[in-house]
Amino acid sequence: MSASVLRRVARALLGLGLLSTSTPTVADIRDYEFKLVREKVKKGQAVVDVRLIHKPDDRAVSDAVIFAMRLDMAPDDMEQMTSAIEAVKSPEPGLYRFKVDLTAEGRWRISLAAKVQGETETLQGRLVLQATP
Template sequence: MILATLGNARLFALLVLAALGVAPVARANIDDYEFTLVEQEIKKGDAIVSVRLIHKPDGKLVPDAVIFATRLDMAPDGMEMMTTDIERLASVERGVYRFKTALTMAGRWRLSLAAKLQGENGTLQSKLMLKALP
């Protein structure tokens, strides 16, 4: 009788553990993250553009994002077709992402980014404006 009770208790414990294993895990919303420019103004010419990825609720920097789309254009000055090449560089600080580019004209430039974050559903998309100084 005692063995039967112990067997039922073990079975119950296994069922509880199995249920906990498949229970949904609470995750942050992709809207809880944002890219911000390290510098809003950069001298025209060859440049390094750096952005921080921030988890807004706690203000912590987020490393290891997979940035899969980048674009730099002059849309803020009405010249969306005016684009320039942009190349990802190695990061020197966790949560800060760097890009090499040539800001060929003074004026306002729009940096568009799309990224996937580890453990999060959805895609983080950002459009940031920076100013190229003469």
């Protein structure tokens, strides 16, 4: 196909609104954040719910792929004290549920890494929850 034919096709597509000359919007991974639904949980086996939020419009984000998670007591200067964390099925879109074993009272940190659909960067979050008696 010749260059002149390609230019005519491009002009036609522009006229129909099927082609844009504007630069695509660059998304920013900092527009997303994880939020705990509850910050206090009873010590022992528990379920922790985390929301993934798109901050500019406060919209819940579903279909993120969480590929790394860690649970430790770093907020109480005991980063080496780790415990079990497991992703489990969520009851609703935009809510990510984890089964945890809070073996001691105190502050626990949940560290998450996720890929958000449509974003190239990795979202990382660190959330602190309180294990109570």
